[in-house]
Amino acid sequence: MKIAVFGTSNVGDTIGSKLFKVGHPVMMGSRTSDNKNAKAFVSKHKGNATAGTFAEAAAFGEIIFNCTAGVGSLNALQMAGEENLNGKIIVDIANPLDFSNGMPPTLAICNTNSLGEEIQKAFPQTKVVKALNTMWCGLMVNPAMINGGDHSTFVSGNDAAAKEEVKTILKSFGWLDTNIIDLGNITKARGLEMYLPLWLSTFGATNNGAFNIKIVS
């Protein structure tokens, strides 16, 4: 399946490289068509990896992974153009972290709203699925790195079929079906994004980003 990855930072590169590795043609999208990181991504994956503007990538992809910085995500998606996004799944793995007042970041949106919901409202003809935003990107694509791959990840979104497609991709990344928890509709993105401060505090206390939570009962 052709996939667009929005964002050229470490997160976009990590997600894009994994999607490429498990067999998908990937186009990395960015603000300009000559982004240095995107070029490096393309040359690293000699083959079906390409790069282009957000609009070009969105037109190419059947699914869009939003790996941009959360505070810039809506702008990036607007640059992509509604006509290139409509009818498609947007996997939103971004967090609306606001670093403008220093560390630790606060959330630019929270409590009664979320970035996932904002994206869904701005692009009502898309199917937004919030996923993977609760951990370091290295774990997103390689859950087996810790605890034998036995820890939890979440999806939320309004479209059941879209969530199933995303779960299939997560399983191709190594996630166990039983560890993928469907929280419900896109309003559940609030809890997923509001978890970030606890993530950041735990990271600060342990000095180790390669951790995740496992729901135990």
Place this chain on the structure above:
Amino acid sequence: MKIAVFGTSNVGDTIGSKLFKVGHPVMMGSRTSDNKNAKAFVSKHKGNATAGTFAEAAAFGEIIFNCTAGVGSLNALQMAGEENLNGKIIVDIANPLDFSNGMPPTLAICNTNSLGEEIQKAFPQTKVVKALNTMWCGLMVNPAMINGGDHSTFVSGNDAAAKEEVKTILKSFGWLDTNIIDLGNITKARGLEMYLPLWLSTFGATNNGAFNIKIVS
């Protein structure tokens, strides 16, 4: 050690009963001296369990457990009187859940502030330790109920010695030392309280409140 438990709901009763069981004299505090739940608590624990107003309980306790509803906690502590609280540890297990707009609740305070911080600011001569607010009260006092007792709990607060005292109490409840994560100062209460929406969503998705998170790495 003499302990005051503020709040007469299921949470206060559960915490108070456990503290009594592990050997502490407990006074349950409430708005009035004739609270029905407090009377039931006293008669259930024939012995060193008593009840009184918030002020009487605070004067009695060497440590105060705040088990009131989060949106009423500051008021309850004000009723207790600064003179009865100063120099003491306040273990804040409350969450500032606002049910006024229906379910699910939102947070009355979050992101750049927390209930834990508000209590510390209002009572600067106390030592506030945020703890246990991330789970159902049945698990707070009986972690062995799930996963062989192997899951995570957190403390945050400005006073290192106070956190050690609270950790000792948590261990008497059955918490493993290695599972008690010290996140840092009281600003870390933000993440602990902002976790609640994810807790509520997970509860909603699984229909089981007897769950917790375990940090795995």
